[in-house]
Amino acid sequence: MKHLWIFLLVPSFLFANGGGYLTGIKHTGAFQRTSALQPKNVEQVEMISERLEIDLHIEYADVRIEYVLHNPGKKVKIEAGFPSAISVGVKYDENAPEGQQVKPETLKPKIENLVLKADGKDVKWQQRSDEFKLSEEGLVEGAVVNSWHVFNLDFEEGQTRRLIVNYRNPYYGEYDYVSDDARLGPLSLTYLFSAAGLWAGPIKQGTVIVKAATISPESVTLSHPKRFERKGNEWHWQFTDFEPTLEDDLKIVTREAMFQxxxxxxASQEEQEKAQDGDALFLNEYVSYGESVFDDEGKLKGKNWEFWxxxxxxxxxxxxxxxxxxxxxxxxxxxxxxxxxxxxxxxxxxxxxxxxxxxxxxxxxxxxxxxxxxxxxxxxxxxxxxxxxxxxxxxxxxxxxxxxxxxxxxxxxxxxxxxxxxxxxxxxxxxxxxxxxxxxxxxxxxxxxxxxxxxxxxxxxxxxx
Incomplete structure (x- = not known):
């Protein structure tokens, strides 16, 4: 029995000879407020320091965070979480009876290799879904909503605790295609500094290090470049008394948009004769980087053209x-x-x-x-x-x-x-x-x-x- 997963970006991607899908996790970082999941008691705890290290790879980033958290008040248990994507998709079974071939499904990819340690000891977590609704029609409207890797942490009165977090964050990307045209959105991740606004007071001090590990540093762009000092393939930023807002969230793009x-x-005549389903005809590709669109005259406007x-x-x-x-x-x-x-x-x-x-x-x-x-x-x-x-x-x-x-x-x-x-x-x-x-x-x-x-x-x- 054949099954085909189709990841939908928006309904208009349901072309007869095309489609579209999403990959990766769009946002990263801890303790964000959402519609269904509210961090509990974090407003009682201060963030003394935050050290963030992001290693950029080809399709993912390895993220390491060290928080020093202090509870100046009474004994308290906090509950917080790290976001992960849920893709609402469609499962297509060509062998199912007519009318039952398309079935809405919810896929829950996790951020990978998540490890939390508090004062050197493992902290347990669970993945929990945010509220969302599937379309009641035959095909769901493509969407990405949230799920959360939720954990609890106990604080005694006056206690300071060190929380170490490590995980792998697949980049967020959007893809759509019609026939032999493909448009690939930029690969990115966004670190939610704004989530720290839920804690008591500002982040007293912090260090951010972004490193181009296996990608070219020339392909990397940061949403707040003036904050960072570049050192070879690394970008460094240090801050004190930081009260982040939504404007302070850090977006990192590792590969700009592409058109193919x-x-x-x-293909040669011999290759065309051997082709199955036309596969051998797709031997070469024209590729441009950046936003590429057809104008009113049907000419494609792009930049940095290549022949693959x-x-x-x-x-x-x-x-x-x-x-x-x-x-x-x-x-x-x-x-x-x-x-x-x-x-x-x-x-x-x-x-x-x-x-x-x-x-x-x-x-x-x-x-x-x-x-x-x-x-x-x-x-x-x-x-x-x-x-x-x-x-x-x-x-x-x-x-x-x-x-x-x-x-x-x-x-x-x-x-x-x-x-x-x-x-x-x-x-x-x-x-x-x-x-x-x-x-x-x-x-x-x-x-x-x-x-x-x-x-x-x-x-x-x-x-x-």
């Missing part, structure tokens, strides 16, 4: 033997819609194995985008080895070593620059120099690979219909 359109005509290319030939030095109908050939890397990956076939962890790419004709390729590991699921990603370092050479020239983060990616890619070349790129060789070991298999895998060619001007693109 597949280039149908890149998969029309190269690719050969591997070794390939894991196929298992039944499942193969692990290098050509899997050219088709992101394929439920597979390239897996090297040597003994050991694949160090020294390589991929050789050749373009149909030389071009000004500037960088490469990859999805590391066997990324069709988290379980397969962890079970198999992943690339930790690559030796990258262009046109047979000297190799440049590139470090690859060990991150499971569902929607984004990791990009790295190619070595400088005084000639257009014709061939690229990628050699595994180091691997992250798999938990179950001693094989190293890659799921997707694309070559990035910057464009000097916008291409001629027609909107999808």
């Amino acid at each position: 359109q597949s280039a149908f005509n890149s 290319r998969s029309d190269f030939t690719i050969e591997a030095s070794s390939t894991l033997a196929a298992q039944g109908e499942k193969n692990y050939k290098a050509d899997n890397l050219r088709d992101s819609g394929d439920e597979g990956a390239w897996v090297e076939g040597s003994k050991g962890d694949g160090v020294g194995e390589s991929l050789s790419l050749k373009l149909p004709k030389p071009a000004k390729i500037s960088r490469v985008g990859i999805v590391n590991g066997y990324a069709t699921s988290k379980d397969l990603y962890q079970a198999n080895g992943r690339v930790a370092e690559l030796d990258v050479s262009v046109n047979g020239g000297e190799a440049k070593r590139v470090s690859i983060p060990d991150e499971f990616l569902e929607n984004e890619k990791f990009f790295f620059d190619l070595p400088a070349s005084d000639k257009p790129v014709e061939t690229i060789k990628l050699t595994i120099a180091k691997a992250y070991p798999g938990a179950k298999y001693q094989d190293t895998a890659l799921t997707e690979l694309v070559l990035i060619q910057p464009l000097e001007k916008a291409p001629k693109i027609q909107p999808a219909r």
